[in-house]
Amino acid sequence: MSSAPEVSHGRGGAGNINPDDTKYVDGEIVRQGEQGSHGDGAFSTGRGGAANIADADQPAAAARADHEVVPEAATRPSQDVDIHVGRGGAANVQLAPEHQKPQPQSHHAKVTDAPTAAPAAHNQGLADKLKHKIFGVFKK
Numbered sequence: 001m002s003s004a005p006e007v008s009h010g011r012g013g014a015g016n017i018n019p020d021d022t023k024y025v026d027g028e029i030v031r032q033g034e035q036g037s038h039g040d041g042a043f044s045t046g047r048g049g050a051a052n053i054a055d056a057d058q059p060a061a062a063a064r065a066d067h068e069v070v071p072e073a074a075t076r077p078s079q080d081v082d083i084h085v086g087r088g089g090a091a092n093v094q095l096a097p098e099h100q101k102p103q104p105q106s107h108h109a110k111v112t113d114a115p116t117a118a119p120a121a122h123n124q125g126l127a128d129k130l131k132h133k134i135f136g137v138f139k140k
Contacts, residue, residue: 027074033066040065 003019010016037043037054040061046052082099086092124132 025071025073027071029068029070029074031066032069033064038065 004021005019006017007020007022008017009020037058038061039055039058040063041058042053042056042060044052045054080096080098082096083094084092085094
């Protein structure tokens with residue numbers, strides 16, 4: 001009798017350790033080609049920063065001498081379903097098109113020359129009431 005290996009899913013705790021028979025594969029996207037300068041322009045030699053940019057004075061070539069390799073395991077077909085990405089929170093929810101709310105056409109307020117009316121009394125706080133009472137005298 002063979003059982004699936006126990007795998008930890010989550011941030012820790014016994015409740016996150018369960019048998020898992022999923023076949024895990026390396027889906028890492030890699031760049032292949034000769035390492036170092038190709039004579040086709042600037043390239044990064046590290047994690048970032050100006051000191052890690054080599055051949056910055058070389059003009060960029062029309063075609064690169066290296067290429068990206070995307071393994072089959074790193075791809076998946078496009079799906080129009082709700083998915084959750086990241087560590088949590090509403091900002092990490094990607095909604096399917098049928099669940100998205102329509103966006104407003106313009107984010108700019110309409111500008112007019114007419115003075116704005118005072119807000120309705122039931123929506124005013126004490127500070128707003130005092131402001132309109134004090135500054136309203138000057139509008140007469």
